[in-house]
Amino acid sequence: MHSPKAKNTGRRDGSPVLGGSFEFVSLTKPVNRSSPRHLLQRQGSDPTTARLRASESPLRRRGSGSSTGSASGQGPPEEDGIRLNPSLIGISLSSLLAIDLWLSKRLSVCACEDSSWGSVRPLMKLIEVSGHGLPWLAGAAYSLYKSDTAAGQEVMLNLLVGLLLDLILVGIVKAVVRRRRPAHNQMDMFATFSVDRYSFPSGHATRAAMCGRFLLAHLVLAAPLRVLVLLWVGLVGLSRVLLGRHNVTDVLFGFWMGYCQYNLVEILWFSPQTLQGLLGHLA
């Protein structure tokens, strides 16, 4: 007898769909469109699914005659967790990565002048400059030089320390991870280091998060301005993706890293005494 479900298990374009049961399909590898539909749905030759099917039942893996582990009602032995976790983590990570790439591409609406929001690109580039390391370093150094109170000098010195720390830490992570920038990015940023050809994490996002926290803790007290600071942090992060400079995860991780970097600045905080000692050495 024909089952209506059996007729509707594939799409017109031949892409795999979920029939009566859940099936995992690699999101990162292109589907072989010439493959027979039943092979795509049964996935007998897909290594990921084969691993899943092999690990879905401890009983099947070890033979139904076994009376140990879950079969005896004592829960799966520890070994099962060890075997299952790598494939589950792998599937979760590759799915997250695929969603990240897809979403980032969809959101890169200012990646070039011809993009759908190409007219907003100059504004996004202005926001980019506002989060660049150079103006922040120059501004903090100038304020330190111009400040005539010990408290002002202390704050500016620590901001400077935080900014330098940020450049070093982001450089290290970028050099270790070496994630390429999105293919749709135009490499037209000014004043970059060689590691800035890598995109993970977004240096603008780390700086925005760290400086945002710094400003809120030490410099900006008025409520409307505090809201503006938060807005600026969000806009810097968003502009990285809209400009096509970064994937979403680069920016999210960058925010988290910048948030943590501020904690480090607080721990390392240079007191007026340390500052005087340093200036004494320099003079």
Ligand SMILES: CC(C)=CCC/C(C)=C/CC/C(C)=C/COP(=O)(O)O
């Ligand atoms: C004084 C001195 C060494 C200044 C260097 C400032 C500088 C060139 C910072 C790099 C800023 C930059 C382009 C970071 C890349 O940001 P992403 O958000 O694209 O990762």
